[in-house]
Amino acid sequence: MDAVGRLKEKGVKVIFVLGGPGSGKGTQCANIVRDFGFTHLSAGDLLRAEIKSGSANGTMIQNMIKEGKIVPSEVTIKLLEKAMLENGNYKFLIDGFPRNEENRAAFEEVTRIEPEFVLFFDCSEEEMERRLLSRNQGRDDDNIETIRKRFKVFLESSLPVIEYYNAKNKARTVDAARPINEVFESVKIAFSSFDKKVHIE
Ligand SMILES: Nc1ncnc2c1ncn2[C@@H]1O[C@H](COP(=O)(O)OP(=O)(O)OP(=O)(O)O)[C@@H](O)[C@H]1O
Ligand SMILES: Nc1ccn([C@H]2C[C@H](O)[C@@H](COP(=O)(O)O)O2)c(=O)n1
Ligand SMILES: [Mg+2]
Secondary structure (H helix, E strand, O other): OOHHHHHHHOOOEEEEEEEOOOOOHHHHHHHHHHHHOOEEEEHHHHHHHHHHOOOOOHHHHHHHHHOOOOOOHHHHHHHHHHHHHHOOOOEEEEEOOOOOHHHHHHHHHHHOOOOOEEEEEEOOHHHHHHHHHOOOOOOOOOOHHHHHHHHHHHHHHHHHHHHHHHHOOOEEEEEOOOOHHHHHHHHHHHOOOOOOOOOOO
């Protein structure tokens, strides 16, 4: 059986987590992992790890991230598939993917996995810019020049993907401009069909 077949046998469940740069995807994914037992896979984190690993694609990925561009789907999808297979879980939050129509169509063609829904964090550019400029995680792309390029790519390439899922009634939009705990209250409503994890002290 191939990799995707093995995931499907486990009853794989995928939620795509989308939103502009700095909208709070990673922050809210950590909350969802804690309370709903999902595994968080950030496409951006996987690409950054690939650069650090010294892979043959490292320099190409680094250059594209610095320019705020989207890495070719075949590279990102291979990393996502590998991460899903290496993980014992069957419930995944795929953060920052699909980022454009090419990502979306390629994932569908390669995996035939349809997301349960798409969580969309809606936030103004002004607020996202403020957050990114004070994030302080040493990311190469958190400088004003690259941030502006990332916003442009988000508007031109990523928003159409969200509109695609919206038209299929699969997008769940959350107002992400509010404080973290308020955003999570709305996220929890989107996840209400999933069992909550019981935390024992
Ligand atoms: N609701 C919020 N209110 C204020 N600050 C927030 C909120 N959510 C996240 N932040 C902060 O904003 C910054 C960006 O958040 P985060 O890294 O979660 O965004 P992201 O959507 O994953 O961004 P990227 O697309 O660049 O990876 C972080 O410093 C985080 O602590
Ligand atoms: N599907 C993806 C996701 C991310 N990237 C690249 C380009 C992004 O600007 C960068 C950082 O992603 P983030 O951590 O902000 O989600 O990674 C991509 O090419 N394709
Ligand atoms: Mg992130």
